[in-house]
Amino acid sequence: MSATTTEKKNLPPPGAPQARPRTFKLAGNPVVTSAGIFVFLIAAGWLVAGGDPGSFATMMLSGLFQGMLLFLVASGLSIIFGLMDVLNFAQGTYFMIGAYSAYAFQHSPAVISAVPNTDVRFVLAVIVATVIGAILGVILERVLLRPLYARPLFQIVLTFGVSIVLTEIVISTFSTTPYSWTEMFSIRSASFALFGQTFTAYRLFVIGIGFLMMVAVALLLRRTRIGIIIRAGVEDSQMVEALGINVRAVFTLVFTLGCALAAFGGAVAAPFFGANISLGSNFLLGAIAIIALGGLDSYEGAAVASLIVGIGVAVMQQFTLASDFIGAVWASLTPMLLLTLVLLLRPSGLFGKKVE
């Protein structure tokens, strides 16, 4: 027997498992890094609160509340970007439109006389706002974006233009005056006491709803065929299409869901924030920082980064209030500060793929 055949016999059979050296670097692990940031923010929050559990709880509740609302904008932005390579600058505008739609529905005299129960009216208002977001989403994708898939730069300019047009339409309909929510309903007026402080239950309600949405979208992505198609499409949409799947139809579905999710977020935020024009740009900027921080096309990254930014902003808000030498403007800079910090440690974001 020749030497070559003996050598061949010693080789593992085709496809045998190969020992793979595993390296574990602390800063390289997204979960460890994220946990580290959370610990840091919570410790900072505790210091800012001066060890008072009441004001610490207020801060965390406010942080989670903002984080969940940001998540409703950022998750759509992240999935749309991952799958379709479109950075949808109109995502924040859909959030604002959701807020105005819910406001207009809840406060419309015709609806008030038809549905006197404020709780039912609130639920209907959220549904109506979500549907309006979905319809506007379908129109944007099917009519305006679809002809431009070969021209990515045009798409960015287009979504930016759409956000300006939609904002102007809202201004001409509602004027620039902010509206505050006057039609109260039971969960909005409810409150509870903790550590001797009174908290509005609505924040907890929105945090709960945001968490449910987080789980629902995760289940959609992990457990359903459409989820498998979306995750595969994020990697290589051309190959998905070559397997016999109409990727364009999935694009429409994802874009619509993303816009509906943002409008839903606006609708649940409105009873707290009211409806105003700056909601759109505020939430868009936060969401862009979040998806970059989380790692562009990672859903898990967007979810974790939303909570990081939400809590970070809340801690900074409290800190600027308590401090004499730092202006309130730093609170709104927090998303970008956190983004800079994380990108210095991990240039491709928390859960992003390493770019070689």
Place this chain on the structure above:
Amino acid sequence: MSDNLLEIDGLQTFIGQFHILEGVDVTVPRNQVTVLLGRNGAGKTTTLKSIMGIHPPTEGQISYQGQSIAGKRPYDVAQMGIGYVPEHRAVFGTLTVKENLELAQHQRGELEQKADLIFELFPDLKRLYKLGGKNLSGGQQQMLAIARALVPNNNLLLIDEPSEGLAPVIIEALIEVIDRLSEQLTVLLVEQNFVMASKLADTYVIIDDGRSVAAGNMADLVQDPQTIQRYLGVA
């Protein structure tokens, strides 16, 4: 019905401004293995991508089972029974082996019907079923990419450079698998490895500089060192 499953005539394809295919004719007889040969950059991969509709041709005819498919979208082409195994495998790394296979179903339940065949051809995939695609070795990924094309009821497989970057023993195993598949399916193969090509193929087409320049029976080509030397640069 013609004996040829696929007939390509005068195919011209641009990628951006570049004129990649300047006249390619390929005939793929039913239930045989046809190999596209040629140097790097000759246009072999682009020919496969033009058939799939990934790079739609600007001129020329592609007739599959007597129907014209030139210019159809990739998912339409795939739905007609053409399975595509691209170069570099294109296995989805974030999906498990199971999910990679499920994704390829054209109809519900196809994977269950084909599971026995797939596991018989690629026993390793059964063991790796729940593992992420990115954790597979190159050879395992190639097996998964071929298995994926077997899930729906395809008549024609387009396989691009399956041997690239694989160890000789794994190439041997692949030859065996593709040989077995060709008993029931028609295969259009792109392969640089001349030994593999000559073991598998019944007919060949040589593509040079975006044009098909020679075609015939593989058995004849093996006896024709001049043509091999001229277009393929292997002695």
